Amino acid sequence: MQVNFTHHQSAHCENGVASNLLKNNGLNISEPMVFGIGSGLFFVYLPFIKVNHAPAISYRTLPGQIFNKLASRLNLKIKRQKFSSTTNANKALDENLKNNIPTGLQVGVYHLSYFPDEYRFHFNAHNLVVYGKTETDYLVSDPVMETVTTLTHDELDKVRFAKGAFAPRGQMYYPIQIPKDVDLKSAIIKGIKNTCRDMLAPMPIVGVRGIKFVSKQIRKWPIKHGTKKANHYLAQMVRMQEEIGTGGGGFRFIYAAFLQEASVILNNEELKVLSKEMTQIGDSWRDFAVEASRIYKNRSAKEDAYNTIADELLDIANREEIFFKKLKQAIS
Amino acid sequence: MEKEKVPQDKSNLTKNNVKELLYATDENGNYTTTLSTGWEPKTIALSNSIDDINERIAEAKMQVETCEASPICYYMELNKMDLTILASYVGLWKWRVKRHFKPANFAQLNDKILKKYADAFDISVEELKNIKTD
Numbered sequence: 001m002q003v004n005f006t007h008h009q010s011a012h013c014e015n016g017v018a019s020n021l022l023k024n025n026g027l028n029i030s031e032p033m034v035f036g037i038g039s040g041l042f043f044v045y046l047p048f049i050k051v052n053h054a055p056a057i058s059y060r061t062l063p064g065q066i067f068n069k070l071a072s073r074l075n076l077k078i079k080r081q082k083f084s085s086t087t088n089a090n091k092a093l094d095e096n097l098k099n100n101i102p103t104g105l106q107v108g109v110y111h112l113s114y115f116p117d118e119y120r121f122h123f124n125a126h127n128l129v130v131y132g133k134t135e136t137d138y139l140v141s142d143p144v145m146e147t148v149t150t151l152t153h154d155e156l157d158k159v160r161f162a163k164g165a166f167a168p169r170g171q172m173y174y175p176i177q178i179p180k181d182v183d184l185k186s187a188i189i190k191g192i193k194n195t196c197r198d199m200l201a202p203m204p205i206v207g208v209r210g211i212k213f214v215s216k217q218i219r220k221w222p223i224k225h226g227t228k229k230a231n232h233y234l235a236q237m238v239r240m241q242e243e244i245g246t247g248g249g250g251f252r253f254i255y256a257a258f259l260q261e262a263s264v265i266l267n268n269e270e271l272k273v274l275s276k277e278m279t280q281i282g283d284s285w286r287d288f289a290v291e292a293s294r295i296y297k298n299r300s301a302k303e304d305a306y307n308t309i310a311d312e313l314l315d316i317a318n319r320e321e322i323f324f325k326k327l328k329q330a331i332s
Numbered sequence: 333m334e335k336e337k338v339p340q341d342k343s344n345l346t347k348n349n350v351k352e353l354l355y356a357t358d359e360n361g362n363y364t365t366t367l368s369t370g371w372e373p374k375t376i377a378l379s380n381s382i383d384d385i386n387e388r389i390a391e392a393k394m395q396v397e398t399c400e401a402s403p404i405c406y407y408m409e410l411n412k413m414d415l416t417i418l419a420s421y422v423g424l425w426k427w428r429v430k431r432h433f434k435p436a437n438f439a440q441l442n443d444k445i446l447k448k449y450a451d452a453f454d455i456s457v458e459e460l461k462n463i464k465t466d
Contacts, residue, residue, distance in 0.1 A: 011353045011365075032355065032363070052381060053414070110412070118344040118378055122417050146351055146367075163420040235380040242374050253333060253355040257363035279357060283333055293373030296380055 002132035005102045007141040007148045011254055012060075015040065016143025017104045017127040018067045022076075024102055025178050033184075036258030037073055037191035038066030041251055042198055045210045047217070051165075052121065054236035057214065059251055061198075063106060063125035063166055067173070069194070073187040077177035082169045086157050089170035093130060096174065102131040102141075106171040108162020114142070114149045119243075124166040130156070188262045189331050195255075196328040199320065208324065211317035218310040230306070231296040238289045248289065252282030259327075270330040274323065281319055288312050333357070335366050343370025344378060385412060396463055402438030403463045404429075407453040421452040 005024055008031075010016025015034045022029050035041070042061045049056040060066075064080070071078045083089035096103045108124040109115065132139035137150040151159070160170045199207040214237075221230035241248035256278035263271035291309050335356040345351065351367040358364050392409045395401035408418050419426045424445075431437045432449075443457065450457045 009353045011355060050414075053384075116344050116348045116350065118382060121412055144352065164417040167420065232381070232384055235377040238373060238377040239381065242371070242377075249333070250354065253363075257355045260363050275363075276361065279333070286333065289373045293376045297376050 001097050001134075002139060003097060003100050003102050005129065005131035005141060008143070009146050010143040011250055012040070013127040013143050014063065014066050014125075015254070017129055018070060020129060020141065020143060021102065021104055021175060022178070025175055027076075027178050027182065030261065032254050032258035033261055034066065034070055035251075035254050036195075036262060037184075037187045038068075038070040039191050039194040039198065040066045041195050041255050043207050043210045045205045045214050045217075047205075051240075052236055054233045057237055057240050059241060059248060063127075064171075064173075067104075069191070070187075071175075073190050074182045074184075075179050076175055076182075078173055079176045080171065080173040082171050084169070086161055086170070089160055089172070090153075090157070093172060094133065096172070097130070097133055101174050102129050104129050104173045105160060106168035106173075107159035108164070108168060109159075110162060111155055111158040112142075113151065113155055114145065122162070122164050124162050124164055124168055184265055188266060192262070192327060192331050196324045199324045200328075208317050208321045211320070212314060215310045215313040215317065218306055218313065222306050234292050234309075235296045238292050241285070242289055248285035249282045252278055252285055256282060266331075268330065274327055274330060277323055277326075281316060281323060284312070284316050284319070288316065335359075335364065338366050338368050339371040340368060341370045341372045341375065343372075343375040345370050385409070393463070396435075399435050402433055402435045403460055404438060404449055405433050406463055407449070407455070407460065411453055418452065422448040424448070 006020070008016070008020055008023070010019060010031045012031070012035065015031045015038070018034045018038070019029055019031045022034075040060060042059065044058045046056040046058070067078060070076070081092060083092065093103060093105075105128055106124070107126050107128060108122065109126045110120050110122050112120065112126070128140055128142040130138050130140055131148075134150075137152055138156045139148060140151050140156075141148045160168060162168060201207045201209070203209065204213055218234070221233055224230075225233070242250060256275045259271045259275035259278060263269065263275065288309060291312060295305050295309070333354070333356045335358055338354055338356050346369055351369055353365050354368050355363055356366050389406070389409045392401060392406040396403055396406045404418075408414070413421070415426055415429060419429045422429065422445075432441065432445075446457045446460060450460045453460065
């Protein structure tokens, strides 16, 4: 049993699944477009939640949000289902495949056998598409992989019912209704406004102010927690930031690509200029990662070094603050 | 980032022949996609946290051998879990799981509960009771 489905690799899993599913249904929409309209760019610092024994920093919105926002802004209908038993979950998936519907799934990463061992952590907000089934395997299109791959029936059960934070509970989703004409222009403007609001939010742990808050905390890490723990925190931060296209630099480049596309659709030259500025900010995020890696590579922690990268982060935050204010004006 | 400047460093992805996709600008400043084999700062961050996990595993193993902790502790670290994740896999309250970290409490567990732990770690009950000391 196999459904017609074209796999496109993407930088981030949720955008990729959304874009692939929609392309498959005849709506040609690129990954950056999905990311921009779905307002995927975000920042939140949650020091009271520990991930891999370090404070949680998220560069993205909650899992599922990008696709949901995209759908409501383009008037698409998506069906989402969660299950309490593996049998029912499998039955529903098989039913879909029988009806020629490639289906998006939220899964845990830990049991994905085709990932390199080092990348298999208990992280439950990964997305992929199942487009077929054989006697032993499910045919899988994972948007961060170059080509399609497979998972055995057992493995798919395990990843769909992974436990822990954001447990997917077998969640599957697929578009059920796509209008003939979509209004990209108004959707783009809504998406941009939403992102500006998030990034400029008057909350100490969210958006630009969240980045500033982290920068302040970084200065204290080596004194408060000792060198070893401070280095571990920093390494975790860089991993969250740059792993598989998520976070800091990677997300900025996708967003810049979105602005470039948007400038053509909206016929707005200013967005093109802002796209270039976003690219430069993305480069600075990557420079930050390089500097941070120097610290945890040498395993030394001069207070100086921590102060230097904290300054760098603060500079990025200030530039993003100016950037999002300008962006807000550009579309108003 | 310009397309030519996209790093192609060796990483843990290389041996599985996996490449990741990045957005970068071409010579005219327009966005396009390109593949990267890896980037050193990320590789170091990853190997750093893997060292960290290995350290935790070694420490847990030592504690089991000196009877300060039960094998559950060791297998939890081996599976990169923490208390919250393990508790949700076995479907028990966190405080109960925590109690089972003590060797004395672990020794009294019945087979039904041991089976839950064994399933969560993907091993047999026998393996759970006797951890390999190599």
